[in-house]
Amino acid sequence: MAIRYIDGPEARITDHDGLLVDVEFHHGETFTALEPRRLFPTTGLQKYITLLDDEGKEVAIVRDINTLLPESREVLENSLHEYYMIPKVQRLIKMTDKFKIWMWTAETDRGTYTFEIRDHNNTVKPLYDGRVLIKDANDNRYEIPNIALLDKRSQRMILPNL
Amino acid sequence: MQVLEKTQEQLAMQPQTLLTNLPLPEVLEQFAQQNSLLDKACFAVVGDLNLTGKYGQGALLFMQNGLWVYDSVARIEPEYFAYADLHDVKVRRMYGNALFQARDEKGKRLNLLRFTYAAAEAAEAGAQFVQSCVDDGFSPALIEAVQAGFDRRRAFCMRCGRQLRKPDAPCLNCENKTQTFGKFGKYILEQKWLLIFCLALSVVTTAMALVPPLVTGHMIDTVLHYGQLDMLLWMVLLLLGVHLVQFSVGAVRSYFLRRAGSRMVVELRKDIYAKTQFLPMRFFDKTSTGSVINRIHGDTSVLQQFILRITQEAVVQLFLMIGLMVIMFSLNWRLAAVSLLPVPLVVIGGRIFGKKIAPRYRRLWRRGSAIFALLADTVPGVRVIKAFTNEDRAIDKFARYNEEWYKEDMVAGKIASIFPNVMTFLVTCGSLVIWLIGGRWVIDGAGAEDALSIGMLVIFITYAGQFYNPVNFFANLNDGYQNALASVEKILDILEAEPERDFGKGDPMPDHLQGRIEFRNVNFSFDRSKKTLSNVNLVIEPGDIVGIVGTTGSGKSTLINLIMRYYDDYEGEILVDGRDLKEVDMAFYRSQIGYVQQEPLMFRASIFNNIAYGAGDVHPESVLYAAEVANAHGFIAQLPDAYDTLLGERGTGLSGGEKQRISIARAVLKNPSILIFDEATAAVDSETEHLIQDAIERLIRGRTTLMIAHRLSTLRKANKIIVVDKGEIIEFGSPAELLALQGKYYKLVQIQSMAEEAEKQRAEENF
Numbered sequence: 001m002a003i004r005y006i007d008g009p010e011a012r013i014t015d016h017d018g019l020l021v022d023v024e025f026h027h028g029e030t031f032t033a034l035e036p037r038r039l040f041p042t043t044g045l046q047k048y049i050t051l052l053d054d055e056g057k058e059v060a061i062v063r064d065i066n067t068l069l070p071e072s073r074e075v076l077e078n079s080l081h082e083y084y085m086i087p088k089v090q091r092l093i094k095m096t097d098k099f100k101i102w103m104w105t106a107e108t109d110r111g112t113y114t115f116e117i118r119d120h121n122n123t124v125k126p127l128y129d130g131r132v133l134i135k136d137a138n139d140n141r142y143e144i145p146n147i148a149l150l151d152k153r154s155q156r157m158i159l160p161n162l
Numbered sequence: 163m164q165v166l167e168k169t170q171e172q173l174a175m176q177p178q179t180l181l182t183n184l185p186l187p188e189v190l191e192q193f194a195q196q197n198s199l200l201d202k203a204c205f206a207v208v209g210d211l212n213l214t215g216k217y218g219q220g221a222l223l224f225m226q227n228g229l230w231v232y233d234s235v236a237r238i239e240p241e242y243f244a245y246a247d248l249h250d251v252k253v254r255r256m257y258g259n260a261l262f263q264a265r266d267e268k269g270k271r272l273n274l275l276r277f278t279y280a281a282a283e284a285a286e287a288g289a290q291f292v293q294s295c296v297d298d299g300f301s302p303a304l305i306e307a308v309q310a311g312f313d314r315r316r317a318f319c320m321r322c323g324r325q326l327r328k329p330d331a332p333c334l335n336c337e338n339k340t341q342t343f344g345k346f347g348k349y350i351l352e353q354k355w356l357l358i359f360c361l362a363l364s365v366v367t368t369a370m371a372l373v374p375p376l377v378t379g380h381m382i383d384t385v386l387h388y389g390q391l392d393m394l395l396w397m398v399l400l401l402l403g404v405h406l407v408q409f410s411v412g413a414v415r416s417y418f419l420r421r422a423g424s425r426m427v428v429e430l431r432k433d434i435y436a437k438t439q440f441l442p443m444r445f446f447d448k449t450s451t452g453s454v455i456n457r458i459h460g461d462t463s464v465l466q467q468f469i470l471r472i473t474q475e476a477v478v479q480l481f482l483m484i485g486l487m488v489i490m491f492s493l494n495w496r497l498a499a500v501s502l503l504p505v506p507l508v509v510i511g512g513r514i515f516g517k518k519i520a521p522r523y524r525r526l527w528r529r530g531s532a533i534f535a536l537l538a539d540t541v542p543g544v545r546v547i548k549a550f551t552n553e554d555r556a557i558d559k560f561a562r563y564n565e566e567w568y569k570e571d572m573v574a575g576k577i578a579s580i581f582p583n584v585m586t587f588l589v590t591c592g593s594l595v596i597w598l599i600g601g602r603w604v605i606d607g608a609g610a611e612d613a614l615s616i617g618m619l620v621i622f623i624t625y626a627g628q629f630y631n632p633v634n635f636f637a638n639l640n641d642g643y644q645n646a647l648a649s650v651e652k653i654l655d656i657l658e659a660e661p662e663r664d665f666g667k668g669d670p671m672p673d674h675l676q677g678r679i680e681f682r683n684v685n686f687s688f689d690r691s692k693k694t695l696s697n698v699n700l701v702i703e704p705g706d707i708v709g710i711v712g713t714t715g716s717g718k719s720t721l722i723n724l725i726m727r728y729y730d731d732y733e734g735e736i737l738v739d740g741r742d743l744k745e746v747d748m749a750f751y752r753s754q755i756g757y758v759q760q761e762p763l764m765f766r767a768s769i770f771n772n773i774a775y776g777a778g779d780v781h782p783e784s785v786l787y788a789a790e791v792a793n794a795h796g797f798i799a800q801l802p803d804a805y806d807t808l809l810g811e812r813g814t815g816l817s818g819g820e821k822q823r824i825s826i827a828r829a830v831l832k833n834p835s836i837l838i839f840d841e842a843t844a845a846v847d848s849e850t851e852h853l854i855q856d857a858i859e860r861l862i863r864g865r866t867t868l869m870i871a872h873r874l875s876t877l878r879k880a881n882k883i884i885v886v887d888k889g890e891i892i893e894f895g896s897p898a899e900l901l902a903l904q905g906k907y908y909k910l911v912q913i914q915s916m917a918e919e920a921e922k923q924r925a926e927e928n929f
Contacts, residue, residue, distance in 0.1 A: 017271055019256075019261075041257065081215075082215060082256075083256045083257055084256070084257040084258065085211075085215060085256065085257060085258035085259035085278070086257070086258055087217075087258075108217075110211075110215065110216045110217050111216045111217030111218065112217065113210075113217045115280075121528060121531065138278060138279040138280040138282075139279045140258045140259075140278045140279050140280065141257070141258045160521030160522070160524075160525070161521055161524060161525075162525065162528075
């Protein structure tokens with residue numbers, strides 16, 4: 001069966017309960033309680049958002065959030081923001097390293113938090129665009145949006161270890 | 163602000179009466195105290211986010227009939243929900259965070275608690291607790307199940323908050339360090355005589371190293387000064403003797419040291435490897451094979467080097483340092499003090515160098531391992547690269563990685579080239595200070611009785627140079643120690659892991675199993691988030707041929723995994739010949755099972771040895787017979803080296819069907835009571851399938867047989883069929899019964915016969 005794409009204003013997306021969304025196509029077909037998920041959570045934040053029903057079956061894919069009606073776009077972005085919790089590290093307050101296990105206390109856009117990083121060779125991943133993706137010992141994700149834009153002190157703590 | 167270290171400290175101090183994953187938020191604790199809830203509460207789950215998704219606090223206090231909910235933003239006043247009013251209680255895992263959800267009487271979704279994955283296990287245990295209370299009412303046994311859900315969160319040190327390898331494991335951070343290394347004492351003790359011998363030799367070499375400067379000084383001050391020609395010869399001969407002893411003893415010492423060190427590594431590797439053979443499958447589910455191999459290979463060497471450094475080098479360097487100080491101070495304390503002037507500079511410089519270079523080497527190691535990973539990917543995958551003509555891109559990628567390594571190496575190279583030279587320069591400056599001050603004392607005191615002689619000055623300059631070796635050694639010892647501790651942790655991870663239970667210790671059974679298998683209310687899950695098998699009940703009689711069908715991921719292979727006893731932590735009972743599987747001797751039990759996998763594993767050995775694998779000393783004719791039964795003899799006999807054909811890695815040189823027949827021959831040779839085929843014919847063409855099917859039919863006569871199959875045609879001999887769907891057995895009975903039932907099996911048969919018909923038609927059209 002062919003994948004159904006939503007390319008723009010042919011569908012209206014409304015809020016279901018803050019996390020799930022309802023979709024109404026222009027010809028009247030409606031779907032309720034769909035879960036939006038990114039197909040490329042690392043490389044394409046705004047593109048290819050799949051909408052799954054409660055059995056995990058795909059109803060449609062939004063090709064690009066930016067082509068949606070402004071209200072639909074806002075609903076979808078809010079829903080994705082709720083689902084994907086990847087705190088953005090703004091400042092590193094403290095970093096300790098013992099037995100190759102790092103303990104970071106960081107200021108993020110979701111508040112200040114302390115977490116442990118194990119096996120950092122595999123869990124801290126610098127990308128070419130300056131982003132650094134981090135996975136902590138509990139499998140929670142974090143992101144440094146651009147390591148060059150961090151304050152000097154934070155950079156001094158992180159850079160030698162990357 | 164939530165700080166993990168702090169909260170864990172608080173938890174450590176909190177009386178352990180209330181079961182909780184993190185300390186209760188103050189507001190909820192006060193509320194609970196005011197209303198005397200704490201004594202009646204069963205347990206609590208504390209979240210690290212508030213409902214808006216920011217770091218904050220929220221908590222659920224579970225009572226026998228309902229729960230109190232607190233959230234630092236949405237429910238500042240704790241709110242009570244009776245279990246009777248809640249439905250569909252579950253933990254909804256999202257990306258990096260999760261919600262504890264339920265529906266109220268009207269079906270409206272309630273978000274009760276939000277948390278990161280740090281609290282997910284505890285919350286899932288809580289959700290199961292509520293659901294069980296709703297379904298069957300409260301019972302104290304439910305709290306025990308919750309306790310298990312909390313176990314992983316409890317696996318941190320009460321003193322420092324660091325996560326532990328497993329619950330109750332000693333904390334490497336807080337445990338006495340000698341105790342940690344003490345676990346490796348047995349490997350040192352085994353080599354104690356060799357090590358003591360080497361130490362004794364070290365004393366000799368160290369002492370010899372101290373002699374030449376003294377002789378040189380004497381030669382300058384006496385022999386040369388007074389022109390004693392005959393003494394000169396003796397002195398040179400003395401120096402020759404000293405050097406001869408020093409270096410020959412040194413050579414003997416390094417040989418024996420290497421012998422002791424290598425022996426330690428051999429023993430340690432042997433123990434770790436032996437241990438891995440008895441580790442449960444769960445360990446391998448979580449640990450990559452690469453990392454296990456690296457621990458056996460790499461980490462043991464790091465540890466060996468460190469042990470040798472501590473037991474040998476440290477002692478030698480200490481001797482040298484003390485010897486030098488004693489001699490220098492007893493010869494001339496004033497000049498000794500001058501000679502030691504640059505020591506603090508060297509120590510500080512050494513520390514700075516260590517700190518600068520260590521992260522650089524780490525980065526270099528990362529770049530190196532990226533290259534290694536790329537090679538590990540592309541060299542075995544060269545067929546795919548060629549098939550997609552991707553050679554140029556592969557070369558580009560490798561070149562890029564290689565360049566990055568080079569850049570990093572140049573930075574490290576700069577530091578590594580500049581620093582040691584700076585240090586040597588400092589040491590040289592130290593000797594210049596001795597020249598300056600000591601030389602002045604020589605000139606000023608010329609003729610006086612207590613004057614400093616030229617010989618003495620030379621002695622001091624030489625000794626001062628020697629003194630910096632031990633100083634540097636001790637300055638950098640800590641780095642080696644940190645590295646070794648990291649390796650220790652990884653090795654202990656294996657050495658202290660719990661092995662499969664009662665391997666070779668259970669009750670032995672009679673000679674042979676009858677092959678009756680019974681599942682009673684068996685539930686199983688790989689992790690707490692999802693049940694893989696639920697409420698499985700079935701009886702397989704001896705000699706039954708049972709087909710297991712179901713979609714991918716339905717739980718077919720898990721069923722086989724439990725019968726193989728790869729996992730022991732299931733709920734319910736599995737009985738074999740009427741006895742609990744967990745009580746049966748595992749080694750005996752597995753020897754009674756023949757297991758043929760979808761992708762049979764071949765070892766780097768001859769075909770003969772691959773068939774005879776695990777059979778010990780076996781008569782060649784038994785192997786020939788087994789190959790014949792497995793329809794393998796025909797193709798083996800045609801190979802130039804026949805049974806002596808050496809198979810490459812993973813059996814390269816043989817087709818999939820040929821490997822499969824060898825693995826069936828392996829099973830024939832074992833003469834098992836129970837046979838298990840896991841998709842044995844899934845990856846072969848229909849002609850080979852026929853050959854394999856033929857072999858299987860000969861093999862299964864009179865044995866209990868379980869066959870997982872996608873192609874239902876493989877199951878034509880089966881007298882019972884199990885249909886598994888989403889972890890449950892939805893149909894079980896004879897094929898005729900199931901067809902009459904017109905359920906899932908009936909549908910599968912219909913779909914497959916239609917597909918086969920279509921394929922047959924296509925084939926006829928093509929020919």
